[in-house]
Structure formats: C-alpha cells, structure tokens
Amino acid sequence: MLWFVRNAAARQIAENQNAEIxxxxxxxxxFRTILLTARAGLxxxxxxxxxxxxxxxxxxSLQVESDIAPYRDLLLGLFFIRVGT
Incomplete structure (x- = not known):
C-alpha cells in the first residue's frame, strides 16, 4: 500500500514538472523517515x-537525484569539514 501511495504522489508531482515541490x-x-526511526529508538x-x-x-529516482544534488554536495562538504577538524 505504501509503495502505491508513494509512486502515485511522485507521479502527480512529476507530471506538474515543478522541481521545487x-x-x-x-x-x-x-526527514519524516528519520524522525520515525528516532522515535522507534533506532x-x-x-x-x-x-x-x-x-x-x-x-x-x-534519476529526477530526484538531480534535484537533491545541491543538498547532497552541501552536506557532504559539512561532513568532511567536521571529520577534518
């Protein structure tokens, strides 16, 4: 059920061709998945x-990867700064 809802939501957003959404x-x-696992004690x-x-x-997934690349690069830079200090 979750798989169907996730794909339906992704399809709806991609059809609108709005990268920000x-x-x-x-x-x-x-972030929601992170919070759920934290609440579960994981x-x-x-x-x-x-x-x-x-x-x-x-x-x-390819569109998501290209849209999220600036965030990934920023967080990767912060990670290496933190490890280096």
Whole structure:
C-alpha cells in the first residue's frame, strides 16, 4: 500500500514538472523517515538509509537525484569539514 501511495504522489508531482515541490517532497520523506526511526529508538542514520531505499525504488529516482544534488554536495562538504577538524 505504501509503495502505491508513494509512486502515485511522485507521479502527480512529476507530471506538474515543478522541481521545487519534488525537492520539498523528497526532503519531507527523508526527514519524516528519520524522525520515525528516532522515535522507534533506532538510529537516525538507519532512517536516512531507509529513506534512500524508499526513494531509489521510484520511477523518478534519476529526477530526484538531480534535484537533491545541491543538498547532497552541501552536506557532504559539512561532513568532511567536521571529520577534518
């Protein structure tokens, strides 16, 4: 059921061809999954991993990846700065 709802929502957003809404929806899915796993007492990293798996299974995964690239680059830079200090 979740798979059908997720694909239907992604299809609706992609048909409108609004990159901002697709990016916002992607970030919402990621943060919501992170919060759900944190509330369950599991790691936030596990939640991010599960959200990545969930988004990678959509038929719009390439579009999601290109839209989310600026956020990925920013967070990757912050990660290396934190590890380097």
């Amino acid at each position: 697709l990016s916002a929806n992607t970030l919402f899915v990621v 790691s936030m990293a596990l939640g991010a991993f599960l959200a990545g798996l969930l988004l990678a299974e959509t038929e719009f």
